[in-house]
Amino acid sequence: MSQKSGGSLRELRRSNQQQVLALLLADGPLHRAALARRAGVSRTTVSTIVSDLMDRGLVVQSDEEPADGHDGRARDLLSVNPGAAVVVGMNHTFDGVWVHLADLSGREVAARGVPLDPACGPGERIAVARDILRRLLDAHWPDGDPVIGVGAGVPGPIDHTTGVVGVSLPGQPWSHVHAAEEFERAFNLPVAVENNTRLEAVAEARWGAGRGVRDLLYVGLSSGIASGLILDGRLHRGTVGAAGELGHVSVSMDGPTCRCGNRGCLVLHAGIPAVLAQLRPAFGTEVGLEEMLARTAAGDRAGESVFADVGTVVGQVLANLCNLLNPERIVVGGELALAGEVLFAPLRTAIRRYALSLVRDVDVVPAELGVGGRVGALGGAALVLGETTALPAALNRITARQATA
Structure with a gap:
């Protein structure tokens, strides 16, 4: 066999191995017959590939229950070794x-x-x-x-x-x-x-409040305000990677000037510094995020009033995004989401009021994975x-x- 032929065979074997791994990563666990059918190769070829991958610790027998549509016995199922x-x-x-x-x-x-x-x-x-x-x-x-x-x-x-x-x-x-x-x-x-x-x-879509949702809008309410869009199961980045700059949507054209150069940006109304500034007349100049959240949770009317305003203005912006994108679910995270229903109730109300009737019943839920880095x-x-x-x-x-x- 020529060196060229040997190289071609090695390349083909490597390509087949990677195809089997890709199928198991995306659709596993699967059994050998399903792998052969989906990869378009013979069962003998798949058995040879699987044996090699198992010897190398990449593939293992799966103890998962077979999903609907998987033929074959459960004990024959294969998956990628999680610890590989x-x-x-x-x-x-x-x-x-x-x-x-x-x-x-x-x-x-x-x-x-x-x-x-x-x-x-x-x-x-x-x-x-x-x-x-x-x-x-x-x-x-x-x-x-x-x-x-x-x-x-x-x-x-x-x-x-x-x-x-x-x-x-x-x-x-x-x-x-x-x-x-x-x-x-x-x-x-x-x-x-x-x-x-x-x-x-991406984290909330895979492991958190967005699991199983194909069209997801994630909103982070923190010192800044930004969003992430999962559209048809894929992360949407925009032409130059700038998709999701929600905090710099203008909500008042004659509002204060923002650092970005725009006027009346959402972050100036609903970011943490803006919320703290609104509460300092009632809570004092030294109030911080934890105290603000604690006093609001305890029923302080000043905190409830400010969070009602924040929820309303954020909800108005999200209503426009519902009209534009029609997401199945909106997940709200970031430190301000820890305020709970004093924020979420007015936010949902604003969406229902300002969004088109076709899209206003969007599911709005808090993030599940917490906050921070x-x-x-x-x-x-x-x-x-x-x-x-x-x-x-x-x-x-x-x-x-x-x-x-």
């Missing part, structure tokens, strides 16, 4: 970084977050994240490095045609940085970089796990490398 590798979710907020490790089933393996000085530059932030990751790997995998990919969140819009973080507000630490290049150089791994609010949306890190892991086109090849490479080490 790990993915990293990493979230860089303005004042901290969180690193999350998950196995191939999405189960958390290890995680850690640390605060950072908001004045830190991208290089220092990446160095801190790399140190956290190294410590976690040394503690859990002292004999090897099973990481196959990183999903990293940063503030700001990321232009996926260039990989450069754009400028939505002055003073952002990642502005004009080619974030993907910087991360890949630091970690020597494939890195998917995404806006951290969009990663929160951890949620975006969960989304980073979910982003890597959702990239099934690249994941099988990465799995194949790491186990092949381990087998020859």
Whole structure:
């Protein structure tokens, strides 16, 4: 056999292996007959591929119950071994970084977050994240490095045609940085970089309040206000990565000037600084977020009144988005969502009042995964796990490398 023929056969075998892995990742557990049918190869070929993948620890017998439409016996079902590798979710907020490790089933393996000085530059932030990751790997995998990919969140819009973080507000630490290049150089791994609010949306869509929803709108109400759109099951980024800048929708054309250069932006009415400013006459100048939420939960009428106003103005904006996008569900997260029904009741009322009758009954629910940098890190892991086109090849490479080490 010629060298060329041998190379072609190796390439074909690798391609078939990756196709089987892709099917198991996307649709598993499956049995050999279903794999052969979906891959368009013979059962003999699938059996050979599966045997090799099982020998390498990539594929295991599944103990899951077969789903509807799966023929064959449950004990014959195969799935990707969740422990064969790990993915990293990493979230860089303005004042901290969180690193999350998950196995191939999405189960958390290890995680850690640390605060950072908001004045830190991208290089220092990446160095801190790399140190956290190294410590976690040394503690859990002292004999090897099973990481196959990183999903990293940063503030700001990321232009996926260039990989450069754009400028939505002055003073952002990642502005004009080619974030993907910087991360890949630091970690020597494939890195998917995404806006951290969009990663929160991905996390809620996979593991939280948006599970099973094809058309989802996630809204984060925090110091800033942003959103993430899952349309027909796919994350919507926009032409230059700027989709979801909800906080800079103008709600009063003659309102105060925003840092973005616009007037009357939503964030000036419903961001945490704006809400605290409205409550200081009643709560005092030293009031903070926790006290504001606690006093409102205890029935303070000033807090309830301000949150009613916030819910109404946010609901008006979301009603317009319902008319435009017709989402099945709206998930509201961020620290202000912790206020509960004093916020959600007026928000739902405003949507019902201002949205078209066809779309006004949209399901509006609180986020399930909590708040803070951890949620975006969960989304980073979910982003890597959702990239099934690249994941099988990465799995194949790491186990092949381990087998020859």
